[in-house]
Amino acid sequence: METGNHSRVTEFILAGISEQPELQLPLFLLFLGIYVFTVVGNLGMIILIGLSSHLHTPMYYLLSSLSFIDLCHSTVITPRMLISFVSKKNVISYPECMTQLYFFLVFAISECHMLAAMAYDRYVAICSPLLYSITMSQQACISLISAVYAIAVVFASVHTGCLVRVHFCKLNVINHYFCDLPPLLKLSCSSTDINELLILCFSTFNICAPSLLILTSYIFIIASILRIRSTSGRSKAFSTCSSHLSAVAVFFGSAAFMYLQPSSVSSMGPGNVSSVFYTIIVPMLNPLIYSLRNKDVSIALKKILDRKLFL
Template sequence: MTKGNHSLVTEFILSGLTEKPELQLPLFLLFLGIYVFTVMGNLGMIILIGLSSSLHTPMYYLLSSLSFIDLSYSTVITPKMLINFMREKNVISYTECMTQLYFFLVFGISECYMLAAMAYDRYIAICNPLLYSVTMSPQVCCLMVAGVYSMGLVGATTHTVCMLKVLFCKENIINDFFCELSPLLELSCSSTFINEVLLLCFSAFNVLLPTLTIVPSYIFILASILRIRSTSGRSKAVSTCSSHLSAVAAFFGSGAFMYLQPSSSNSMDQGKVSSVFYTIVVPMLNPLIYSLRNKDVKVALCKIFQKYQSSLKYHILLL
């Protein structure tokens, strides 16, 4: 193979989820359905929040940002995977692989910090409601979102630049369904010590820092909820937090399982299952969690449908 981009390998082969040909079509249909649902759910959430004036609050501004991240996150991975289900040989060029890795890291890291920002928002809303409009002003929300994406860009750029310096010689089969850091490092024919240290440090940092925001926030939230005397007040406070907690548990649980363990004990098959969960399933679940378990979203959706029906009836009468 000819040399290019500091590498003797010009293309990689993705091993995919299965080597059994009879499973290719069922898996294609399954993940196509998941991706369509992900796009519709997250795009629908963004549009609903944009159209409903009742949802123009910091909480839903952050939720629409989370939906955008989930939509982008899934789009970086799933379409290429679907194409590969229809091919005998799952080839991805070196440039495409590094590009996919970069954007996967941007949105993956951003989601960690977006979930932390949403936890802080719930902490202010429940523990300091009188200061909520000042503390979570539009300017503060914009700065928080900018900070979230900045962390994603810094982490992704650092990892990708270091990966571009890694040499790939003969081995070019990535034991995964997309270009992931760990499987790529295993193919290297040069030293990966710096990459592995960065991977461990950044993974720990990007999990621990948001966790140190989320856990204390919910400890204070729980203490405040226990002091609420009315049952309806407690129920409302719990309902606004339960959706977020479900999203946090799903994303951080699968992500921590994938990254925060020594590579020697990390089974590749288990890693693939974990990767599928946090790259494909979680982006589909988030809009479902926030729509089914959130009364404000349900009410806003009903109003949009009623407005649409009224407008449709009016136009029919005019005809």
């Protein structure tokens, strides 16, 4: 294919995380273990919530959706990354790269807004408990989850559609372990001004808007918790909120480092490290955070195990 006097790139080479041969096998085993743990943890959370009738509440529907997003998010990135540790030349075709980018964006953006939806759910539950069943009805919960996915699909489609219009000529080595917007734009031989503007605007909306909603929700939540007279009730509320805030801090902090900086000062070395957190580490930690810090999940798991043992 020709674009002017330049031959168009039909495949890319993913540089991976490390080029040191002695680290390839240890890194492969490490990330394979993380991926297995991620799949088992998130799939287990989805199945547990589906099987436990007392977990059929808006909070756990949202948590189940988060687990699905984390499972898909990790699956889009990690298997291809594992290939880079065992192959001499980690080649990905142009269509495969665009497909990976699209689904990565869908699930990354979905996670941003799902975490915000979970914060809103906790705000209603703690600050307006008498209106909770009405505000977070089954229909409202379905609408909220649908809106999260709709926003993600729209933004991912715009990003990918604009990137397809960008020309790639001689440079084809992506200084990253997966196809992401900033490292791809560095290889372009055509103008990327519109793409960079979209990254700044969309990232501001998808990172700052949910972060602001989460922050506002928790200001009201903490104020309400401090008014609870019961020590046990205050402790339970803080435990639930701290789990969510732990996941939020790691995810949004690493994502903001990657995307909310000018392209002229971005460094893909630190960027690679920060992206490991929100693409690989956070999907593994979320089921761990929400299960170990949640008595309802522990009780549901114990009941399921007891039921299976006595069958």
